Amino acid sequence: MAVQSLYRRYRPRRFDELKGQEHVVRALRNAVINHREGQAYLFSGPRGTGKTSTARILAKVLNCESPEDGEPCGICNSCGSIDSGNSYDVLELDAASNNGVENMRDLIERSSLGNPGRHRVFILDEVHMLSKAAEAALLKTLEEPPPHVVFVLATTDPQKVSETIRSRTQHLQFHLLPLHDLEEHVRWVIKDANLKVSEDAIAHVLIQGGGSARDTLSALELIAAGGGEVGEQMSSDEFIEAISEQDPARALAATAFSIQQGNDPRSLTEEIVRHLRECFLSLMAPELVQLPEQRATVVADQARKLGPSTLVRSIEVLGESLIEMRHAPDARLLLEVSLVKLTNQTLGGDIAAIIGRLERLEAGVVRTADATGPVAKPVPVNPATGKVQVGGKARMPQTSTPTPATQPKPVASTPAPASVSKPSEPASDSQVVAKWAEVLTGLKPFVRALYSAVTPQSCNDTTLTLAAPNEMHMTKAQEHIPVVVAQLETVTGRTLAIEFTVDKDATSPTSRNARPKVQETEISDEVDRSEIVDAPNKAMPSAMDQLTKAFPGSQVVDQAKKK
Ligand SMILES: [Zn+2]
Structure with missing residues (x-):
C-alpha cells in the first residue's frame, strides 16, 4: 500500500x-x-x-x-x-x-x-x-x-x-477540538490503523496537537513511525524544572540536547512558551486547562512551584525572543540568553524577578542553606473559586480595619468607635499634645492637610482643644472630627472629644503649629562703635546684623520686614 x-x-x-x-x-x-x-x-x-x-x-x-x-x-x-x-x-x-x-x-x-x-x-x-x-x-x-x-x-x-x-x-x-474529542479520535485512529503507541506517547501526541486534528495526527504519525514511544526526546518539563530550580546549566544542557535531536530553536521556544501557558492557566483558570488528567496534575505542581510572577516573566522574556528570532541570524543564542536570564534571577534585577524569587521562597522551592529557613507554605487558594490567590494583598491575612464614618457632623464632640485597639498605657494630657504630629501622620492626606493648620491648645480628662486659624477653617475641620477622634485613640489610647477655638493670633505666621515663638531682640537706637568692634565673632551673623554693622547708628524702622 x-x-x-x-x-x-x-x-x-x-x-x-x-x-x-x-x-x-x-x-x-x-x-x-x-x-x-x-x-x-x-x-x-x-x-x-x-x-x-x-x-x-x-x-x-x-x-x-x-x-x-x-x-x-x-x-x-x-x-x-x-x-x-x-x-x-x-x-x-x-x-x-x-x-x-x-x-x-x-x-x-x-x-x-x-x-x-x-x-x-x-x-x-x-x-x-x-x-x-x-x-x-x-x-x-x-x-x-x-x-x-x-x-x-x-x-x-x-x-x-x-x-x-x-x-x-x-x-x-471553526473551533479547536476539545481534548476529550481529540483523544477519542486518536484512539480510534490507532485502533483502525493498527498502530502500536504507548499511553505516554498518546498524551504527548495530544499535547503536541494543541487541539488541531491535523497537527495531532501528524504528531501521532511521527511517534508511530519511531516505534510508538516518546523515546529520548527532550520534554519541555526539563526547561520548566530548570527555571523553577534556577539552574542555568540544566537549561543550557536541555537546549543543546534538544537541538542535537533535530529540534529547531524557534519551535523549541514555542513549545516552552506553550508549556508555560498551560502552567499559567493551571494557576489562574484550571478549568481551561486542556490536558489529560495525569498530565494536568504534573503541570499544576510545576505552576505552583514557579508562581505567577515567574510564569508571566518567563512567558514575556521567551515571547520577546520569539519576535527577535524572526530577524536574528542565531536563534539558538537568543533562546540560550533568555533561558539564562530566567534561571539566574540575579541577572535580572527588575522587580518582577524579585517578586518571582519571593513567591518561590514562599512556595518552599528555593533551597536554603540552614534548616531554619523559610517553611514551605502552600499557595493560598480561594475556596470560592478554587483558584490560587495572587498578589500581595490577597496573601495578607485578612485583618479588619475599621473605617470610622466620615459624615459631616456639626457637633463638636463625638465618641470614638469602640473597636479600635488601644495602646497598653493611655497617654497623659501633655503626651496627647506632644503626640499630635503622630496623630497627623495617620490621617488621610486631605484631612491631614486640614488638621496640619490647627494647633493643639490644651488637653484635659475628656477634651482636646484645638485652635483653628479662622472660622471657616474650623468649620471645615469639624466635618472630620470622627476620623481624628479615632486616630487620636489609636495613637494615644485616650478617648477624647475634640473642641475648637479660633486662634486670634493665627494670622501671625509664627503662632502656627505651636512653633516656639521667636525671640525678637530689641535693637537699640544707639549703637556704640566700640561694641561693634568688640562684638563676639558670630559664625553666621544675620542679614539684619550685617546691615546694622554696615550702617552704624542706623535704625530698623519696619520690624515686620525683618523676617
Ligand atoms: Zn455521491
Missing part, C-alpha cells in the same frame, strides 16, 4: 465525521437539504480544524448523484473523483502564494465556465493574504457570482479579511 499520511487517510469525508464543529455541520447540512446553500462562505478558525475538509464535503454533497439527508453518498463517480482530488468541480487556491490580481482574474474566468447542472466550489485558503487589487477583483465576483458557483474563503485570521468581503459572505467559525 502506498504510504499515505494519517491525516489524509483519516480526513473526514462526510459531515458527521467532522469532529467538534457541530454548529458548522448543522448550518451546512440544513442549507443543503433545503437547497438554500449560500454562494459565498467565510470559514475561519485555527489551522487543522477542518476548514478545507468541510469545503470539500460541501462540494461533494452538492454534486453527489444520490445525496442522503444532507450527506454525500461517498461512492458515486462525483464523490470518488473529489475524494481522489481529480475533480474539475473543486478548485483550491492558496491565496498566500497566489495573492496577485492576475491569479484572481484567472480564477474568475474559470468560475464563469461551468458544466450545466453541476456546482463548482472554489476554495480560497488563507484569503487574508490577498493583495488589495486581488481582493477588489474577488469582491466584484462575490457581488454577482455566476450561478452554481460556491466560494469558500478560508482564513486563520478573519480580522484581516476586509469588512466588505466579510459582509458578502456567510461567516462560519
